[in-house]
Amino acid sequence: MKYEEMEVEDNMSTVMQFVLLGFPDLPDLQGILFGVFSIIYIIILTGNSLIIILTRLDPALHKPMYFFLANFSFLEICHVSITLPRILVNLWIQDRSISVLYCAAQMCFFVIFRATECFLLVVMAYDRCVAVCDPLHYPLVMTAKVCLQLAVGSWVSEIPVQIRQMCWISLPFCHLNEVNHFFCDIPPILKLACGDTFAHELSVYAVTLLFAAVPFWLILVSYSQIISTTLRLPTARGQAKAFSTCSSHLLVVVLFFGSPAITYSRPKSSHSAGTDKLFSLFYIIVTPMFNPMIYSLQKKDVITALRKLLLKK
Template identity: 75%
Template sequence: MKTEKKKAEGNVSTVMQFVLLGFSDLPDLQGLLLGVFSVIYILILLGNGLIVIITRLDPALHKPMYFFLANFSSLEICYMSVTVPRTLVSLWTQDRSISFLGCATQMCFFLILEATECFLLAVMAYDRYVAICDPLRYPLVMSQKVCVQLAIGSWVCGIPVQIGQTCQVFSLPFCGSNRVNHFLCDIPPILRLACGDTSAQEVSVYLVAVLFVAVPFILILASYSKIISTILRLPTAQSRAKAFSTCSSHLLVVVLFFGSATITYLRPKSNRSAGTDKLLSLFYTILTPMFNPMIYSLRNKDVIAALKKIVP
């Protein structure tokens, strides 16, 4: 397998590129994995792309809830395009090498989009909170201007922090193995390869994870505690079911994404393993984006009606 290192001062080898091992431990399944990931990627592009299109074309979906859903689907397409194409190329060519700069770039975009997803899910929870708990003021509170500002904020707020964190990680010396036991350049597997003390970077990872994972999750919990309290006070079972149906899809996505992301970044270092990291990353980088269009379309009558107009 191709490796490349550069001799530094003191006759120490400095890593100039990495090797993403990915699924190389399953040599007999390379063709099957290529086919499966290709189908999943196409499904994600089609499913999320269709949601973006119908929310733009159907006037009945020109509401804040579907504006944020279109942003979320666009995010999932970007999220997948940062990781899956590189994995497909590796499975097709069996060349798993990635340059130092390429690895840093992939990590940076991956972390930025991950932060965007956390905040966008929190914004979507706030939208449901206002719609259910303060319906009379909903058009005023969630005006088009406010929705655009919240969406832009979700997309850009993580950029400076995640660029800084990526620079911090890749400023470490990498003078040993360049074999990354993962299918993408994520922080935990890269830190395992760093030489010297990485405690400062590990503390930084926890602080950033608290800021971009724990804080949005707490805001989502606060929103849903108010939502559930309001729903339980509704007079009829039918009205309670209708109110809950408007946020159940979002709640399911929150559980899927935040559950796996929290375990990945906030669990103790002593409990980490490459296999577990890889499995969790598969869950929230590939499976969750694939299920999102189905979750939102199958559980939403407005989306189903819009789909029927396009696909008779």
């Protein structure tokens, strides 16, 4: 086992370097995985960048909904770029070592971007709630200033807590430094820690509750009001139109919260490396790849803007 360690006073050791095992059960498929992940990364960058470009260039998309969507697409690019390039490097050069500092930074920024996305999805749900439940006052409520304040609030509100949450990366790891994962995620790192980790697991659950469960509950409250208002509309056509404005966001919410909720809500003893990797692949690769497609196919404004851009080119 490869590791560097520094002796401390209590005869335990603080690991100075981790080894990301990646996909040890698939030694003959490393090249294929590199190709597949490279294509997926290009699709993610292209799709989300296109959303950002369209919302900036087309005046028809200068609306609060698309302003928040552009922010969300930028966050998707950020959080994927924290993990996927490192995975590609590991697959290409087969050097899986990663310093504790790099690992802590990767974990910290990954969680910050994910938490920001959670709050931004709440803001997007609130935007849809105002649009459906109070359409006459929508332009007065969702002004440019309010939209900017909501976006900035989503970006900065969780940073201090998340940075504090990552400080336990300095825990002693009892000579164990092989992380059975393809990036530095909380469950596999915490699994290597020595001694009683109950307090640290509890802090993970508390942060998960604050930055995942609470936003999800707020989204449910918004959609309960949307559904209640939609059902009171006099015509089926009006109901269908109201629901169509929210369907893409609702689908993204289900995909976004599904697999991470399963991964982070289970106790450490029940974590399976294979299962964790499967769920992680879903929420760090699959979801960001499909989100631009979901919004593009559901929103006629986006399709129209894309056609106009292609015709100009």
